[in-house]
Amino acid sequence: MNLTTTIVLGTGLILVGCDQLPMGKSKIQCNDENSKTLVKEIVVEQLQHKTSASVKELIASGGQAVDMAQLRNTITQLEMNVADVRTSKDDPQSSKKFCEAVLSVSLPASFIQQANQSRTFYNLPDIQQLAILNDLNLENSVLNYEVSYAVQPTDDGKKVYATLDNAQPVIDYLSTVTLDVLQKNVRQNEYTLAVQQQQEQAQQEAAEASEQARVQTEYLQLQQAEAKQKLDVANNKLNLVWKAARKDVRDELLAEQRLWLKKRDLECRLKAQDAEPGYAEVERLACETEMTNTRNSELRSAIAELEAYAPE
Incomplete structure (x- = not known):
């Protein structure tokens, strides 16, 4: 019909x-x-x-x-x-x-x-x-x-x-x-494209994060190397001052010097615990450098005083 x-x-x-x-x-x-x-x-x-x-x-x-x-x-x-x-x-x-x-x-x-x-x-x-x-x-x-x-x-x-x-x-x-x-095929294509774009964006963000992490690691390693170099310089100066002193003066200051070394180690380790993640070693080395430079001046004064009043 x-x-x-x-x-x-x-x-x-x-x-x-x-x-x-x-x-x-x-x-x-x-x-x-x-x-x-x-x-x-x-x-x-x-x-x-x-x-x-x-x-x-x-x-x-x-x-x-x-x-x-x-x-x-x-x-x-x-x-x-x-x-x-x-x-x-x-x-x-x-x-x-x-x-x-x-x-x-x-x-x-x-x-x-x-x-x-x-x-x-x-x-x-x-x-x-x-x-x-x-x-x-x-x-x-x-x-x-x-x-x-x-x-x-x-x-x-x-x-x-x-x-x-x-x-x-x-x-x-x-x-x-x-x-x-x-609209199924159209929506599926849109969805597939959106997922692909999200994956590409995620990959790009991951690559950028990886590069940023690499740069940060490299910079941190540089800071650690620089901090260690400064500590080595400070230790060398301290050793020169120590070796330049007379033996009897060194013997008199030996116990004090050993106690100071332990104090430096513990105090700087404690201070490094409060540092930002990844920067604990840099903080510890910087702390030891600062304390060593201060000890250098103190040790010079102590050696000079003892040598001035020590019998010939």
Whole structure:
């Protein structure tokens, strides 16, 4: 049966007309196959219209276009059924019927898998969670929703028109999921590119950190070498002062000198404990250098005093 569709903008209703009624039938019933077919066609038409509008918004915002033929093919994967039909209002004076029924939409496993994969790339809830968030009943890949519609033949009995006015939540949900399917490859490419960029950035940061660590290590080694050189100079000067003293003077100062050496070692080790990480050795060497230079002056004075009063 050939169907013709007319979209009435502004009212939220879509009217779908079909060929004339079967021979000998002047009225249409809610549970007629014609009626149920019209309801499904309305849903498909609304779904295509809604998803097409979303695609246009996507393109306007800089996103990639979606092939319209692919959109229609994706929607055809959805299997729709109208069941549990009831006539909610039947006016004997009119040929119009007001109906209620359960619209069931079966989502293929591949459809669900692609949609969920697509949503993970944007950290979105899966379609089961999305249904719950929108107060929709999705069980075992079947979406069930109570719909209200009306059917009425034309006065000449050549066509039947149907209106459906409460299926917007289902249309919005199916449009979102359909767009998820259509955008899976694009989102996957975006995700792969983002991961690659993050990895490259991490590698660059790691290389910069490694270079910075190398420079810091090299500089620290230089500081340690410089500090040790200064300590060696100070020790050499101290040794020259010590060796220049008379033996009897050295013997008298030996116990004091040994005690000072132990003090220098312990005091500088303690001081180095408060240094910044990695700089403990530099701090210890600098401390020993400072104490050695001070001891050098003290030792000179002590030796000079002892030698001045020592018997010839």
